[in-house]
Each structure stands twice: as structure tokens, then as C-alpha cells.
Amino acid sequence: MKIENALRDQYRKLAKDQGYRSRSAYKLLEINNKHNVIEPNDTILDIGCAPGGWLQVAKKLSGPTGTVVGVDINLTKTITEVSTMQLDIEDPDAIEKIRKNFPFSFDVVLSDLSPKVSGIWHFDHERQISLTLVALQISSKLLKRGGNAIFKIFDGSYSGDVKQEAAKIFMKVTTSKPKASRQKSSEFYVICSEFKGKRE
Numbered sequence: 001m002k003i004e005n006a007l008r009d010q011y012r013k014l015a016k017d018q019g020y021r022s023r024s025a026y027k028l029l030e031i032n033n034k035h036n037v038i039e040p041n042d043t044i045l046d047i048g049c050a051p052g053g054w055l056q057v058a059k060k061l062s063g064p065t066g067t068v069v070g071v072d073i074n075l076t077k078t079i080t081e082v083s084t085m086q087l088d089i090e091d092p093d094a095i096e097k098i099r100k101n102f103p104f105s106f107d108v109v110l111s112d113l114s115p116k117v118s119g120i121w122h123f124d125h126e127r128q129i130s131l132t133l134v135a136l137q138i139s140s141k142l143l144k145r146g147g148n149a150i151f152k153i154f155d156g157s158y159s160g161d162v163k164q165e166a167a168k169i170f171m172k173v174t175t176s177k178p179k180a181s182r183q184k185s186s187e188f189y190v191i192c193s194e195f196k197g198k199r200e
């Protein structure tokens with residue numbers, strides 16, 4: 001078996017044994033170990049949260065006094081002490097709908113968004129970047145000043161657009177490729193800290 005496949009199976013087994021809904025849970029744990037994005041007591045919004053591995057990790061890291069909210073175009077099965085909402089983030093009223101259900105600002109926004117992939121690389125890349133730019137726009141309206149964010153990117157010619165937009169609204173922007181993410185996959189994560197504040 002190739003090392004790549006063995007690693008993927010190892011994380012899949014680990015997720016099953018430890019009760020995480022996705023292998024992706026380990027990507028967030030790894031990123032957080034290195035970058036301290038989430039702290040106890042944080043209020044967290046996870047955009048594109050289903051099936052919910054990141055929600056479980058966010059709840060664990062923010063602790064009993066943390067607040068975790070997730071939105072996804074698909075239904076997310078209930079997770080104890082986590083609130084979820086079915087929402088297409090490209091709905092023009094998405095921000096208002098989130099605000100209506102959750103009338104507070106967030107310390108952290110997470111985005112692990114992926115479109116349904118077609119297998120046509122440049123098309124999937126453009127679509128994923130377009131979704132991520134919407135997540136960035138939502139962050140700019142719903143984060144607290146000083147807040148942090150993580151955005152997944154399918155790497156390609158438009159990746160710079162996300163980093164460029166992020167740099168306009170966060171003091172620090174860096175990137176990370178966790179071990180739990182297959183080395184062959186083109187995804188990586190943009191880690192943003194110290195949101196500069198809302199511009200209405």
C-alpha cells in the first residue's frame with residue numbers, strides 16, 4: 001500500500017476510534033496546536049461545517065464555556081452543545097440569516113469549504129476560491145476585532161486572491177499544510193489572526 005493511502009487510512013481509523021465525524025478533525029487539531037487559533041471560552045463560527053468533525057474539535061478546544069455555531073448547505077446531524085443551521089452561504093441574505101439566528105460576534109471563523117468537485121481541476125479550483133471569498137466576506141462582517149480565522153484553499157492560480165483579501169482585513173496572514181492533509185492533495189490552509197475590525 002502506498003504511504004499516502006496508509007496515512008489516510010490511519011487518520012480514518014483514528015477518527016472512528018476517537019468518535020470524530022471526519023478525518024479533517026485532525027487537520028484542525030494540528031493547525032491549532034501550531035497556531036493557537038482557538039482558545040477556551042471562544043465563540044466560533046464554522047462555515048461549511050458538515051458532517052461536523054471541525055465542530056467537535058472546536059467544541060473541545062473552546063471548552064464548556066465556548067460557543068460553537070456551524071452552517072452548511074447540507075444538514076448537519078446534531079452535536080451536543082453545538083448549534084447548526086442549514087444555509088447556502090451564497091444566498092444574498094446569508095449574513096442577515098446568521099445574525100438573526102446567532103445575534104453576536106465571533107472570536108473565530110473556520111472555513112473548510114469544498115464545492116462538489118467535478119474532477120475538472122481549474123473549474124473546481126475557481127469554484128472553491130469563489131466560495132472561500134464569500135466566507136472571507138462573511139468573516140469581515142461577523143468577527144470581533146482581534147479575531148482569528150482559518151480558510152481552506154484548493155491551490156491554484158487564484159490562491160493569491162484569498163491571501164490578498166485576507167491581508168486587507170487581518171494583521172497577520174500565514175499558510176499551513178497539516179500532516180493530516182494528504183501531501184498530494186492541493187489543499188492548504190490560510191491562517192489569519194488579529195482581525196482589524198468591521199468596515200460597515
Ligand SMILES: C[S@@+](CC[C@H](N)C(=O)[O-])C[C@H]1O[C@@H](n2cnc3c(N)ncnc32)[C@H](O)[C@@H]1O
Nearest residue numbers: 022024048050051052053054073088089112114
Ligand atoms: C470538506 S467538507 C467540511 C468538513 C468539515 N470541516 C468536517 O470536519 O466535518 C466541506 C463542506 O462545505 C459545504 N459547502 C459547500 N458549498 C457550500 C455553500 N454554498 N454553503 C454552505 N456550505 C457549503 C459542503 O456541503 C461540505 O459539507
